[in-house]
Amino acid sequence: MASHILIAFFLFSSIQPFLAQSRTLKSENQDQFKSFQNLEGAGKGSTVEGLSKVKQYLKNLGYYPTETNLVTDHFDEVMESALKTYQNYYRLKVTGKLDSDTIKEMMIPRCGVPDNINHPTKQSHHKPGKFNMVQVIDEKVLKSVCSKAFKKWADVSQFTFEEAPAGSKSDIVIGFYSGDHGDRYPFDGPRNTLAHAFAPEDGRFHYDADENWSTNPDADQVDLETVAIHEIGHLLGLGHSQDKNAIMYRAIPYGTTKRHLSQDDIDGIHALYSSESK
Structure with missing residues (x-):
């Protein structure tokens, strides 16, 4: 994997599909938890x-x-x-x-990446088109949040990150999706899977559009930056940690803000890229 990574943000221009589908999926998902x-x-x-x-x-x-x-x-x-x-x-x-x-x-909201056990679910390397992609927050807000999240990992590794020019090829693509969005890992609406990302060098990072996202979350909202830092860890090759203080711990409860890497996270990225770590 190259140490300099280009990032693209894909956002759909209309917010209406998200608003309509979110109300439907919320009821279905709450019934599943019940x-x-x-x-x-x-x-x-x-x-x-x-x-x-x-x-x-x-x-x-x-x-x-x-x-x-x-x-x-x-x-x-x-x-x-x-x-x-x-x-x-x-x-x-x-x-x-x-x-x-x-x-x-x-029932705790979590990342959708499979746990690290003996026969983990295989991730698809098929890259689908832009279907079920929806706008949830302002693009400038998303870019600002993700920029801060990428910097957390850049500060402790050899990686540098830069936004890809419009229309150019990128190493990482970030967007919001609803339901079945073509990667074999459909989202389930609110209150379960919050996001998922694929291991190197696939480069896809998907937020579940039907969650209630915020940059300053209350008890019923999910923090955009906390999830971004976690999923970027997966993009770089990290699995889930069993340290509840780690960014890479699988659960991210509503209202939680966790925006700093723990020593466990830092040790993990250094273990993966030890020969070139800072």
């Missing part, structure tokens, strides 16, 4: 409506092999194994059941 709560206590051998959604959640995060078919609501041995791995990864009591602590963990 269904997760209704599954509390489910374990191996049970068949309960809604278990297939939990299976899909775990698959999206890398706890099932990519080719696994998850169409049934039956809690089988494979699901129990996936759930135990998830519980162990997040240092929960390993029960193999959908207990209250596990469900609470699943």
